[in-house]
Amino acid sequence: MAGFQVKVVLEGTKPPLWRRILLPDHLSFADLHDILQIVFGWEEEHLHDFSFQNSRARISNTDYADADMDEREVAADAYLRKGWIRYTYDFGDSWEHKITLEKEMDDYDKRYPVVLTHRRNNMEEDSGGVWDGAESSEPYDEAAVNIHLKETCFCEPLANGESPELEEERELLQLLWNKFSKGQKKQPPKKKSDLERKLEKINSFYEAADRKRASDNAAGQPKDIQRPGEGQLVFNFDTGKTDVEKAPPDYCIYKCDRDITQEQLLEENSEQQMADYAKYLLIPASPGRSKNEAKKAILTVLEAHPEYYLILMDEITVKTYLLSTEKKAGEVLGVVPEKSMVTLCAWGLWDVQIFKSRENNRMEVAVAKGNESFVQFLRTARLHQFFSTKQLITDGIFYLLQSYGFIGLGALHAKYQKAFGPISYEDLMRYLYLDGRFYGEYITGECLIDNSATSFAAVNGLDPERVLAQMSEFGQELEYADFKNRQLLKWKEGIGSFVPEWDELADTLVNLDVVYPEELSGFLPDLYLDTISGLELDELLYIIENTFIEGPEEPRNMLALAMIWINVAACWLNTPLACLKGYSRVGLFRRTGREAFSIAAEEEEYIVPEELEGDEQIYELPWKMQQELYYLLSDRSSKKGRKLAAEGVRKLAQSVGKEMQIFEVLEALLTLE
Known part of the structure; x- marks a missing residue:
């Protein structure tokens, strides 16, 4: 058994109101919700949800709230390790609890939580939130809280909970265009597309392969060495003898032949995903355009501009794809990075099937037919020159977004040209979307900046809603700062x-x-x-x-x-x-x-010395x-x-x-x- 030591702060309180808690591992978000209700003295009278530093997913009880995943089915462990978690209770008062992992504990042997230390009393329910809320006059009774937790919060281990990695894979394919205007909430898709389900299976295959590899390494099992009892007897017609044929290695990826086209594979996308692909390729929007029309428009653009594929791909993915076109059915493809697998499947260049058994697990890859002109383009294009140019452009975007954090797309284009030289707006946006946005490097969306509707880009992990609220208060009418080329190259x-x-x-x-x-x-x-x-x-x-x-x-x-x-x-x-x-x-x-010290800082009430403790x-x-x-x-x-x-x-x-x-x-x- 194991556990986590976390610190939970009620955000915005000064001095900070916090609790340090020990949690058992493999607990569900539903258990975490129950624990926080008791630890902070809430009365379970309002809705709640969980959000995350490094993910746009929302988790809650889907019987009562609109969320991406149900808190009863998701384990909190991997999310704790990945970054802070925000638990919001009562969307009116908006009590936001920031949960930060302090350390993991291999020797924690309890299935219930324990409060170690705390600061300040609980806040009163329905008292108006951080700014207007009242602190309870009743002293916080840590011992009584721990007795209550022991009696009511036995956390059954939750197995096979979804991980952030799997959620990121889903987000990669959902490609949702969030609008971060005040009061607007993201509406998650109600049904997974065929492609999303396929990528989940791919993710599970790679995770299982990693676990198997780690297990073999821990046991000192040599790689690619046949173990006793493996293999089968096969008559060799060339020698006239019976040979022992070595069994194929576990979790191997093979080439197979299947009569399927890119157009058929793109059909596995949802209507929203096809619309987003069209946006990423800067295909002009068309009211009422169907999924099939979007698909045909995408294929037409890619056929005319095969170089757009290269914005999506890295050199390893290109080499992997070309190798797959040369291999014969039944031959091993070798090591295929998961990112390459996702890219090639997402854009309909590959199809995969996964076969599982106790003795052997394998993946079969079929190359979509009808892309001979694209293959020829890859073989004749000056790939090294293209990828060198791509690196310069994507580095420039990275430097600018790291410097600004959040910027309107028109301003991003102007600043890029001023710092790095001429590039068309359309080309810059394709690199931003197809390389950065598609792989989760950046966030894009639409908002109001200086009272004008604007498309924006931001670094992943930044909270656009918070930035926009602060920008309207502190940065209204400011022109974007200038960074010179030599500054950005730092x-x-x-x-x-x-x-x-x-x-x-x-x-x-x-x-x-x-x-x-x-x-x-x-x-x-x-x-x-x-x-x-x-x-x-x-x-x-x-x-x-x-x-x-x-x-x-x-x-x-x-x-x-x-x-x-x-x-x-x-x-x-x-x-x-x-x-x-x-x-x-x-x-x-x-x-x-x-x-x-007063710039972009919350105004505070005057504190007299007598109020200091x-x-x-x-x-x-x-x-x-x-x-x-x-x-x-x-x-x-x-x-x-x-x-x-x-x-x-x-x-x-x-x-x-x-x-x-x-x-x-x-x-x-x-x-x-």
């Missing part, structure tokens, strides 16, 4: 080259043993994405606080958090924001003179106090600078008029340096 070296403050943060996190060096490549990009999405400074520090093993109230951790806060604040101030159209807070301060973390102080501390602590490179900073901290502590642990910690920090 992305080749990573985040820290584009915004140097991120390298300083990385060094601090590693030196304080908060993050291992090998974890930085996953941790920093996620934190950068949270930053450009417009998260508050305290929210970013809370994410880092979650990585601490001991409680954040420990003095050693308070000192570490204060040191980290200085670097995070520098990143927060100097990183371009999606809602500010590529400007950073410091950049906008230079343009407008407005205090950087004394044990606040540095990021829980009022922003004006944080701003003063940041500028005091920014110049610590010289002895004189540290002395002036220490004097400033003491004066600030005196102005508060009460003992504050954080001021003692900051003085200790300045003494250590």
Whole structure:
């Protein structure tokens, strides 16, 4: 048995209201819903759903709510490992709980959850949400909650729950065009297409093959070695002897011959998918166009422009496809990457059938007939030159979207041409859609920007609804910032080259043993994405606080958090924001003179010193106090600078008029340096 340690924060509460919980593994989202209701003292009077950092899926009880998947049938494990989960309860008050995995526990031997620690009391039901809601006057009784959880929340292990990878595969084929306008909700398809079901089987085949390979490696089983009892007796007419024929390897992919065309295979798509394919190829929309008409229009465009296939494919996929056209029926295709398999099946170039048995599992691939001209094109085209050009264009799109986070398509085209040179709008959009959007690199949709209907692109994982809400408040009428070619090319070296403050943060996190060096490549990009999405400074520090093993109230951790806060604040101030159209807070301060700490930040009620409890973390102080501390602590490179900073901290502590642990910690920090 095993389990997870998670931290659940009620988003928007200040100071943060949170619970640290141990959860058993293989629990369903229905169980997780029940647990959160008890832990946060809710009364099960409203609808709810789960949403995710790295997926556009929604999970809920489909008996009462419109969702992509039913919470009773989906295990939470893989979603916890993939990124944060947001549990929204009561769509009126909109209580949003952010669930973050802190660590996995191999030795957790209970099938019920346990609350380890908490902060603040529960909020009152129907009290108006984070901004207007009232905190319960009844002290939080952690012991009573744990007794209740033990008695009522026995979580039966859920086997074969759907994973995010499978959901991503489904999303890849659904190709839904979400509209992120206020109040509008995504409507998932009610019925899977034949192609979606086929891709689910492909995904299961690859997952099973991976498990088999891992099992064989763990057992020390040599690859491609016949085991005892395998094979069958076959009479060899050439030698006149009986030979033992080796059984075919498990999970092998073979070429087969089947009389099927690309047109027939595209028929497996849903009507919505065909319409989206047409959009991705920039085929003009036609009101009332049928699925069959869309299919014919797609095939006509691809026949006239076979180079569009190459935007979808990488060099491995092209080589794999050409090999499949040369192989004879019954021959092994060799290793086929799953991405190549999905691409070739999605566009009707391949058909697959999967055969399973206890002794042997195999996949048979049939090449769609009638594509001889496309095959000839691939054999004669200057593929290396094309893929070199493709790399330059897709890199340019990547650099721009990493810099802006979220941008209108017209502006994206203008900025691309200014930074990288001329390209038609249509060509740029094909690369954006067929390479980036199709494979889930980016989000695309339609929205209102500056009161005008606009199509947009955004990096995957960013929350467009949040960005749009902040843009209407903070970035209205701003022109998009300009990035020069040499600035954008710094992305080749990573985040820290584009915004140097991120390298300083990385060094601090590693030196304080908060993050291992090998974890930085996953941790920093996620934190950068949270930053450009417009998260508050305290929210970013809370994410880092979650990585601490001991409680954040420990003095050693308070000192570490204060040191980290200085670097995070520098990143927060100097990183371009999606809602500010590529400007950073410091950049906008230079343009407008407005205090950087107040830009793209929620207005807070004035907090008098008497309201401070004394044990606040540095990021829980009022922003004006944080701003003063940041500028005091920014110049610590010289002895004189540290002395002036220490004097400033003491004066600030005196102005508060009460003992504050954080001021003692900051003085200790300045003494250590």
